[in-house]
Amino acid sequence: MKYTIIQLRCYSTASPLTSHFNQRILHLKNGSGPTKVNDALQLFDEMLKRQPPPNIIQFTQLISLIVKEKQYSTALILLNQMKLMGIPANIYTMNIYINCHCRLNQVAYGFALLANIFKQGHPPNLATYSTLIHGLVLVDRVFEAVELFKKLLRDKLCDPDQVMYGTVINGLCKVGQTSKALELLTFMESGSCKSCVEQYSVVIDSLCKDKMVDHALELFAKMTEKGVLADVITYNSLIHGLCNFGRETEAAKMLRDMEEEGVSPGVDTFNILVNSFCKKGSVKDAELAVQAMVRRGLNPDVITYSALIDGYCLRGEIDEAEKVLDGMVEKELVPNIITYNSLINGYCKKKRIGKAMRLFQEIQDKGLIPDVVTYSSMLQGLYDSGNPAAARELFDKMQAKGLAPDICTYRILFHGMCNNSQYTDALALFQSLGGKELVKDIVLYTILIDGCTKCGKPNLALDLYDELLLKGLEPTVRTYNAMIRVYCQEGSLGKGTELLRKMEENGCLPDSFTYNVIVRELLKKNEHREAEIFLEEMINRGFMPDHATFENLLVRIPNVGKDSHLRTIIQKLTNGGRKDT
Template identity: 50%
Template sequence: MNLKNYLLIKFGGNFITKSFLLHSNFSTNRSMFHKITNLNHALNLFDEMSQRRPLPSVVLFNQLLTTVTKMKHFSTSLHLFNQMCSLGLPVSNYTMSIAIKCCCQLYRTKDGFALLGCCFRRAIAPNVYIFNALLDGLVLEDRILEAEMLFKKLIKQKLCEPDVVTYNTMIKGLCKFSNNVTALALLRLMEQKNCKPSIVTYGTIIDSLCKDKLMDDAFKLLNEMVYDKRILPDVITYTSLIRGLCNMGRWDEASKMLKEMEDENISPNVKTFTALVDAFCKEGKVKEAEAVINIMIERGEFPDIVTYNSLIDGYCLRGEMIKAREIFDSMTLRGLIPNVVTYNSLLNGYCKNLNIEKAMQMFREMAGKGLQPDVVTYNTMLQGLFQVGRCVDARKLFDEMHAQGQIPDQCTYGIVLEGLCNNRQVEDALSLFHLMGDSKLNSDIVVYNILIDGAGKYGRVNTARVLFQGLIDKGLQPNVRTYTVMISGFCQEGLLGEAKLLFLKMDESGCPPNDVTYCVLLQGYLKNQHYDDVVMLLQEMDDRGYTLDASTLSLLIDQIATGSLDWSMLKLFGKLVPKELLNDPSLCDWE
């Protein structure tokens, strides 16, 4: 090794001497850019290159720009690009593609298109790399319709010949929104255009199909990939399939897939093991999940933050908060830094256990750790506060959410409206509803269901009636929940005639009542001592294959015991009572 190269890569490429920078022949040391792993050294090198006269070739500047970009220092790369322009260097389409890629990776695709305009003004012909970067930026920003328009424009106006990366980027965007049909159509277009699909092409669609639980379609595409295209599955493909099978509870098939993977000498990676951990945790099988983690550690694959997040969430879902906290602490001891997802799981666990003080403590701890709560964080905390009746604190948190720049989503408004209604603050819920104006939230059937239910429960049946009519006037279709809560409101006020009319209207409107609707109406009749239609309703339930819930069954038994209903009804109970209720000692005295 000569002295120049020795100085260049001393200490593993983390030391570059000034004398080398000043005296090296840049044109013969292009490989030095690949040795740079430290941003400061890259910046020093750029400064030294900028001071040389004559200036080194733009090719060398491009190589340095590429090195910084590969380090994912996108903002710095753009700064260096601007300096290159100030130096009067003749930037090429390669230079522009790097700058545009950096803009897009920073979610500044608008600036990327501005640079595309610069290309045209400078008579630089945009290449496929530039358009790929712009497409990727649009996909990153969830602007999939604009990405589709740009893709079609490339083909129609023949601006460039799309390559496999172009197609893969579009397929990634389509699959991001579960648009599997169009993604598959694009795969067929690739074949027509003689653009050979890659493992990434097939893997992206297979992963999307698995996430949408379309496992048969996923395996069909896998067979096409392997047997028709002679493309062998990789660890990513197997991981997608194993995750999909586990999430559907098809454990035996997942086990076979894992064995097949091993037989093909493809070792499971962290994501494969994490998929298994996550699936076990969602099934409540946290012991099995821990066993998987132990196996992965034995095999030299160390759990990452995603793995631990799944395990913590698993314990939180089971209400085992002490164990969840132990995992949290052990994770930090291993040098892993908890993220927003970690805290969200713990907050959810504490809130479900009604330990709101501990949840608040952890919520405040997030800020101390430099973590910005997201919409899920605020939604979890709002629901927790409303559950324990702390409406004032919930409102303050809702205001804080706005102040922190977090935009409440549909779920947020649902939580706040339901929280207010459940705490008998229906007027405040209605005020918030009217403040929404004509937003799409104001045209959401779930929101109407919450308000109609709240108004009906707390003696505001006229308000509920107005809301019910209002949603119909807006062209919204009431669902079975809407009808059920409205019927419940009528029954609570003793308006059984209106309840019955609305009940009969359900079938006419193409929204047949479910077992909950029947139980609500039955309870309304029984509580208001209206027995004429009880037998008919029970018979209809039997005909529809519905069952009684515990509270309705208890009311029926009480009415039979007092002689208000005939004992002959007991014959129907064998068909209408679920087995678990038949085995309930508190409900079996009537036998």
């Protein structure tokens, strides 16, 4: 009898136990940090041990917390434990279950669960369908996602809400169908479901990524006019878009605007600016952005410090980068692989390969796992320091560890091999890669064509050139430059000058390098008239003869007539040079 009374007390929502759990869940929700998931797990265990078990809502809240921390497998384990303890599933727990499977790349299983829900007589709801649509989007099966959405509309299985529209709009954006996404946004506005900041943000972000920042700004204005308030994510997307296209000043203004509108920038917002300034080499501005962030009571995180380290490394100021690293460690922030990659890359670029190798070992001792970027940097360092054997060994090692080389790795590898006189090996390796989609890269072809000229094999270069055109790759200035050198080497300078004209027709402007090669070769062949034409053209376009071309010019002065145009050009160049100094 006593036992029954205790049981009754536990069932009551006002019971001290229930409110105790509620308080702890609330505390966890507001809290943060690495202990969050562990604390949640602990609480879950305590709740599960209670007989009778607490309210299912509390369990759901707790598991949601874990889902928000992206611990999907853990969440699934907890749901299964609840099932084992005889706590019946409801549509909420089922939806979490489906979501977790979708997040773990098991969208098919998600659909199998949908069938189960039907069988059990619980009808799926909007959340169930949105989750599944999102699951398809996550694995790039956007066409199917859209089909499912259409079917739901057609068969009137549900009335889509903002989340569902947002999910489909996001899917369309993800596969580059921004205009379709915009259409759907307009369509939803024509209906009963009002659009909100989420749908707009998705499209704004997508427009920014499509390099249509001004269109994004227009949509942003349109959304504001409609009374939809932008939030921190909208602003982050816009600031990111502006920064990506060198419009940092406008980005900084956008930051001021958002604060005026009462939207507080987050650490992420400042990180976007910090990163952008670092990438374009102005670490000083980045440091100012960090100060601005600290003034607002925000704490720089690993991303902030990593960006600064990368910025200093790119400028070759390794000492400064090391100082930043020390600073972040003092703040008890843990550098990750991305942080160290910047440093390793910095050491390699400075030819401090010994230092790079020590750090490479050190981070592994710490338990960090080098990724493709780490290996690629190390490869470059080894090749640049004239150690192709060690480089090749490392390349094999990385693959043995299950890391697939990416296009950057291949570029570094082939460039390194060519620079270390391993042309034959390079070409053989390239052939062996054969049809790999990955090697359909114009930069890679250019590297190899360059390699061919260095080993004096113009014929192989010509083959490669035909091959890349056949694959539909678009030559860059560098490709053309390499090919012009090939023609020169082959003794068909005429083809070289022809290509210079053709590249421009193809919408690729010759650069200083192109002209220098041509002019130099023409001078060598004593084709002064032709040399004049190109020399004049290059000067008009703002390019100067380089050292080697200039020497060729000076050597020829005695051979050209007093009234020669070439002589006038040379005089102009030398006079101009004197005036400047």
